[in-house]
Amino acid sequence: MIEFITSPFTYSFMQRGFLAALLVGVLCSVVGVYIVLRGMAFLGDALAHAMLPGVAIAYLLGGNLILGAIVAAIAVAIGIGFFSNEGTIKEDTAIGILFSAAFALGVALISSIRTYAVDLSHILFGNVLGVSEKDLIFTAVLAIIILIIVAVNYKQFMVISFDPILATMMRLPVQFLRYLMLVMLGLTVVVSIQTVGVGLAAAMLVTPAASAYLLTRRLPSMMIVSAIIGAISSVVGLYISYYINIASGSAIVLTATLIFMLAFAFSPRRSKITHS
């Protein structure tokens, strides 16, 4: 039994994989709380797809793929904020336009490369076992930065999410905080492409946070429970992937989904709604 648990760790790439998955699982789940509460799930998915051109350009130029993804994600996030500012067009419309455009551009760029199949599948579905030491450090640093942003702006993020009118009256820099949240979301998605890939990043952002939403009644506990669910999903998913030899990203997301279904079945919120 002990060997069952420890045997994956005899490989150093598995050790790195577990650490990366854990970091990403926790980070996505904490940021995901805002995604769920602010109804930005669609945006998370959009950002993940929008990173493709950045990755493709970095790949073509032989640069750092993650850096390329960051630049693309931030550009698209700011673009969405710009087009939907002051309600010029609705935010989801702006997202729909920019995210498909970026994705199309990414596919166009990648299709010009001859041997892209392997890299593309890693970008789309994640390759947690291919995480290098450098990637891992990079992920850890980004995770720490984002968690610090959340901690520093905790009160302000809560007010702009719950009651934007109060936020305006308190003269909070609402616009700045909105952009900061978008950038934070973009960076989180970037980090998550390593474990779950562009295609499944949105699930990691939304599923643990939605499960936590069903099980808790206050924001701090929702964040903690979400982080725990994200961590458990990542670790359990990796074990499953190791032992039955399926894609790691899929295993992680499916584990998270199973936890969500259990949370849904036993949620105190839901029973309250059906009873009243």
Place this chain on the structure above:
Amino acid sequence: MESMDYLTESAHLDVENIEAGYNGESVLNKISFSVPAGQSLAVVGPNGAGKSTLFKVLVGLLPVRSGTVQIHGKPLGYHLDCVAYVPQREAIDWKFPVTVLDVVVMGRFGKLKWLQKPRKEDFEIALHSLEQMGIGDLAKNSIADLSGGQQQRVFLARALAQNPHILLLDEPFTGVDASTQETTMNLLEKLHQKGVTTLVSTHDLNMAATRFSQVLLINRKVIAYGKPEEVFTPENLQIGFGGQVLSMHGVMVVDECCPPDDLR
């Protein structure tokens, strides 16, 4: 934060010639009036008269096209937290994971530094505000469990916790039970005694006539402003409400000004 200096000081409000609206269309035209410190004022007018728009302008949520708003003789925004505003309840996501006490404590955030956590006194003030609104026992409840009247009381408690010099309530009597209406009215009277300037928009002309010292009747512009008996004259009501259902009994009291189904 200098706000504490003003705790007992009543604010006077001066509105001069403001124009405001949405998307190029003007809702308020050349509105001017002054509210002396400590006044309790009811703002009445038909649907679409611009009552909510006026309140949004007064709290700085909607910029003016022209004209000025001054509080304590200073332009809007000079005093950060001396104005409390209770918006219509639809503006809020009632499924957000916060407790009743959490919401009221938010009213104290304006007095805290960026990184500062709410202090013990903030929680005490919040709890005391809830008790004043008669819902101290709901402090630990999730806001998702509240009835409409209770939601209203939570927001009034939050406004109270803000320790405002001016309090603006947008339609606080619409869609809530009679006991919440009465609690709201009692709170307003208590604040009035403490010298807080209060502005309340309402459809209930009876309430405006009997429970407020001053009434402002608007319909995109100021129709009348003064004591209830000066404002509620047949002529003013005719100008303000036009052909809208208005049964005039005796001299001034008006029953239902608006059919109950226009709660939206």
